[in-house]
Amino acid sequence: MSRYQHSEELLTRALQTIPLGSQTFSKSKTQFPEGASPFFLEKGKGSKVWDVDGNEYIDFMNGLLCVSIGYADDEVNNAVCTQIQNGTSFSLPHRLEMEVAEKLVEMIPCAEKVRFGKNGTDATSGAIRLARAYTNKEMILVCGYHGWQDWYIGSTSRNLGVPESTRALTKTFVYNDIESLKRLTALYKGKVAAIIMEPMNVEFPNPGYLESVQQIAKEEGIVFIFDETITGCRFAKGGAQELFNITPDLATFGKGLANGFPLSAVVGKSEIMDLMEDIFFSGTFAGETASLAAAKVVLEKVEKLDTPTALRKTGEYLLTNLNKLIIDLECQSFLKTAGHPSWSFLMIQDTEPYSSFEIKTLFMQEVLQRGILTFGTHNISYSHSVEDIDTLLSCYKQVFPILKEAIETQTVKEKLNCKVLQPLFKVR
Secondary structure, eight states, X not given: OOTTHXXXXXXXXXXTTSGGGSSSGGGSTTTSOTTSSOOOEEEEEBTEEEETTOOEEEESSHHHHTOSSOBTOHHHHHHHHHHHHHOSSOSSOOHHHHHHHHHHHHHOTTOSEEEEESSHHHHHHHHHHHHHHHHTOOEEEEESOOOSSHHHHTTSSOOTTOOHHHHTTEEEOOTTOHHHHHHHHHHTTTTEEEEEEOSOSXXXXXXXXXXXXXXXXXXXXXXXXXXXXXXXXXXXXXXHHHHTTOOOSEEEEOTTTTTTSOOEEEEEOHHHHGXXXXXXXXXXXXXXXXXXXXXXXHHHHHHHTOHHHHHHHHHHHHHHHHHHHHHHTTOTTTEEEXXXXXXXXXXXXXXXXXXHHHHHHHHHHHHHHTTEEOSSEEEOOTTOOHHHHHHHHHHHHHHXXXXXXXXXXXXXXXXXXXXXXXXXXXXX
């Protein structure tokens, strides 16, 4: 019987009513090799999750980085359950909206006013509309991943259904390449409403890079936006803008706010945020109180427990030992690491005669079999212990030689019990 039999049965069933069998692209069968992966999780606690077949994993995905404290955190859940007893959505605002907004203004350098949404896409799209209203311009320059709305996704290869006229208004620049940004601002001089970027993803910013981006925005009258959907409450208490000492005009927060409960936020300067009264950024569930109750507890933990420092230290322990392991096992030709310690990447390289996706498929097959849930990222949560990291490293110590031997003997495909993952659109 397959280790993932029930998962595979549920996937077959789900595909009858749900495209890809999942509500989220990155949680679907496009990201996990069919025949060697679980497709449905049943429960989670702390750093661990269990799939529908009863297999246990240490989770290094953590709900695509939204579970920042740990699954089913008692304090977060108690606050949510208490609030649910009093209602979740009301006919007028609830004081939690104000209290959480006040905490964000206190913690985030650029935040003077706040509006809430549910997904990161809500927040980034609200910020873009604000920038266009504030500048009376239309062009947008992007760097990183910013959600599924037309204004952004039209600039990627996943642009099916986006009007050509919309695609033409968004252009992409290269991270850590200031000249790529200068070329665009010169080409579209006087037309650019916003520069929106992830302050960091795979690479650390080069010295002076973010300062140069900010200076260009200032000189050209462009609204400078940090998309901190991931970096917020993770890189530092006030996000990457605090870590790198760069204060943007607007910023968007999301995944780290509420430990898995749906909440995002647009924050920024009052003179721009006040235009929220004139543009239409409004949602029935933006002030839903269960998520706000969760966020209030999470922000208290971020502040009092300094959870970003804990995430960094755990991640540093992982990266130090992982980089040593790669060298000790002589896998540098096809493996390397990148990213911030709290959100790092195991980068798998193309190695003749195999693509990185063929090698990655074998990697995922083997680590999943050993109880590690990842697709190559290390999304650290506050609940990850040193023992969890040691278990991950022990797994890698077993799996890396399998990959190396398969590459050297050209038997990668023969070792697969599943279909090879297919390359999709790349945004980082």
